[in-house]
Amino acid sequence: MRIACPCCGERSLDEFVFLGDASVMRPTADCADREEAFHAYAYLRRNVAGPCDELWFHAAGCHAWLVATRDTRTHEISAVRLAHEVARERDTTRGASGS
């Protein structure tokens, strides 16, 4: 598999470290029903057959965390973005909807 790192260009899979599903959101310790929320965050994962956002770390490259959209059925990667940018967008949206 090859991943197009936004900083380094297309690189081979062995430069990257996989973490997992990027759709799970870390709750905060002051949230309601926090044990359930953290249990879900730590353990519960969707088993998607299709495109799935995943976190990858470019360990043998620029050390950027990436969000790659990979189709779990074909391994086709349709988009790769910097996790940093995805997270800022996410937090802006979350902040806006929360206020």
Next chain:
Amino acid sequence: MSGLGETKPFRLPGGSGIDHTKRIDFTFDGVNYTGLAGDTLASALLANGVRIVARSFKYHRPRGVLTAGSEEPNALVELRTGARREPNTRATTTELHDGLCASSQNRWPSLKFDILAVNNLLAPVFVAGFYYKTFMWPAAFWERLYEPLIRRAAGLGRGADLADPDSYEKANVFCDVLVIGGGAAGLMAALVAGRAGARVILADEDFLFGGRLLADHKSIGGESAAQWAAQAVAELDQLPNVTLLARTTVFGVYDGGTYAAIERVSDHLASPPVHLPRQRLWRIAAKQSIVAAGGTERPIVFGNNDRPGVMLAGAVRTYINRYRVAPGKRAVVFANNDDGAATIIDLTRADIDVAALVDARRTTPAEIRAIAATCGVRIVNGVVRDAEGRHAVGRAQIVPYDGTPFTEQCDLIAMSAGWNPNIQLTTHLNGRPVWDEARVAFLAGNRPPGMHVAGTAAGDFSLSACLASGARTGAAAAIATGFDVTAPEVPRASEEATQITPFWQVEDARHKAFVDFQNDVARSDIVLAEREGFRAVEHLKRYTTLGMATDQGKTANVSGLAILATLTGKSIPETGITTARPPYTPVALGAFAGHHRGKAFKPTRLPPSYAWAKEQGAEFVEAGLWLRPSYFPRDGEIDWLQSVSREVEAVRNAVGICDVSSLGKIDVQGPDAAELLDRLYTSSMKALKTGRVRYGCMLREDGMVMDDGTVARIGEHHYVVTTTTANAAKVYQHMQLAVQWLWPELDVNVVSATEQWAQYAIAGPRSRALLQRIVDPSHDISDAAFPHMQAGALTVCGGVKARLYRLSFSGEHAYEIGVPARYGDAFVRRLMQAGEDLGVVAYGTEALGVMRIEKGHVSGPELNGTTTMRDLGLDGMMSTKKDYIGRVLADRPGLTDPLRPKLIGFRPSERTKRLRAGAHFLPRGAAATAANDQGYMTSVAYSPSLGHWIGLGLLIDGPSRVGEVVRAHDPVRGDDTLVEVCALPFIDPQGERLRG
């Protein structure tokens, strides 16, 4: 074969594939033979009249050469001798070289007379599923008797029992268009894409490009097909954007346009030349690929179709045209398609008698009848029911559809049930082949992105169709990668007939009729499997082992499927499909290992003091990738324990130096540095004052301890944290995730500085005395100015910048001092010199371990991923005033259960006994059962300070059981010792030494 023209030589004159002037000497089973340059081992053996080359896997039946390519299931031999001995090598792809030494496998004492051929008589026992049936009882006999017996009787070659003396290489390459297979379609595709300017790689498993252009007597553009191939290769060789990889098999397709190929760089030489590898493993990243891998001819399933002398018709033509070898003197051709005609033409041209063309079709097309008439060959519409002959074919039993069965003398039966397109590579990424009724073949179904299929692999069975689809796919691939292609010129080729009528098997054969030659699966096995209910193709495969040999059933799968379909009354597509997995042909494990062998298996990281420690005669230990000194033996010391104890005593009484550079060092800077660390560590790092150090733990989100280390605040917005050696990379990655993904709003940067600092622990009552001789005099390191847990920047040795931390793992008054890594070697030498009269010693990881156990500090064995901070007695460090990773789940009932084993100390009740890490704790008098298990010993050491062994362990309710005696039970090493639970730490409970 008397009466069949014994005096005529097998080698034919002329031809371009071999060089009649270059003779090559080789041996087979100890007999000397001579071949020619351009021969394979198989063609050279045939040219020497050698017909039996192997004994089969299960029944030890005599076997000859069936094919002329990598699909060969029979002619597997051992090549070379000694350390280079290589089993199961296909004689049909082994390029002949001077001094080649080959021997047959799976026979004893000789090929002609093999004692285990008795298995053939026991054939009724060795039917499908015989493992499951015959050797069921008594069960105990399986391991002791049946399995060893079967393993000796069955099986293929022997591996070399010496280390491989050759080297293997790995290479990466990128291209626009990868063309797999250099036959008519592949050459044409490479020409079109190459002329357009695309970066092309053309790979072929053969040592000559051309595929069947070299094997069939055809013409392109008015010249011979072989000549056209040579010109195409010459043109491609001139194009700077084209790379030709001969002897290279593309064996696997992986995601994202990644292909694996194995190049046999030196296999055609007796031994690799200096500086060249034996084989090279290519990883090819290709934007587009063209599978032009040709086809594999199918055998017909008739009686004794495995006898030496029964050969695929296409292979017969290859041996005649390319290698100029007559595979026999008198032939019967048995086919269900028009290739029978091509075969009789070539046989006749080679002056080989053709007894009959047995056409399995009811009627033979007129054009084929005309060819037969020209050649003077009789056509029989019917079947060859059986081949006969004890060791090799001597006769064919022919049964016409209309007429009387008769016997024909012959030593060669050329058979063809049509061709299977080689679509294996299209199925590696879950492609599903589709059955093509008209072509009587599976064709590629869905393909990976960017992959094209051309030529015979795409079901184009005529030469002109191959050239056309090669040109078409070459153009499509070039255009897809951004090159302009105008309608490519396709040369005109000779036309040939390619009609076929499905025909798979002769049902009333008198002898065993084989489907899978390599695994000895006969038609009768499929019949039996079907009768016993194994009707799904996956069940059939596993029950009979059809298609499960090293050739993955290249010549067997489709026939097996077709026979099953006939038995069940279903169509072939209803019955199933066959998909392949990498590798396409077997690949040596050495090639996958490449240079990653022995010491080069993984990188070795050397600490800055390595050269110095080596000079001191240190013993080293692998810690992660690092090679750290474990102890420094001195003359006269009898064992490691004596050396380690001396080092411990020197630290406890004077001063010692230990290289701790391998610990991870991470620099954290920015206005939100304190906030980040507060969220990562369980204790508050915001509250840490500038210039102070704190011990800290970080948890995983599930509440388990991830790592521990020190956090030093060396500026308002600047922290330096340390990690354990083992977890340095993991913790750094975790911190990056926190900064980049969890909390992008934090204004903070994290960078690894492990390699930038050479860091030494200086420990012992005289550590400050030593430091004062090193630290530049302007810096005050007195207790008042630099108390325990203080950190600061200063200079040493006359202006070298350094970072000093007063912290202690050993429990002594101690420091860690870091200097830029380039000074690391000089610095340790200076320290040792400066401390000579203070009694300074260097100590290694062993002494480090002893002292931390004496102090009850946790390390790797306790931070093993299954322990919580409460388990380790560190609950006091879990802040309740802030959120941090792992906080919520650390409070789960399961992790706060008071009955979880907790860290505590142990010493042997009988002080002279030694302790063992890994021993499990049992109450006194309780049986050694899992139900009575109360925890286990994590770390042990001999404490020179106390004069006996001590240990750390996790024991249920440990801290409240001090003074109790329990059993430390170690069934693995046969140890059972009574141990006393004792409080931690073992020495200096008030911590006077580290402050003093």
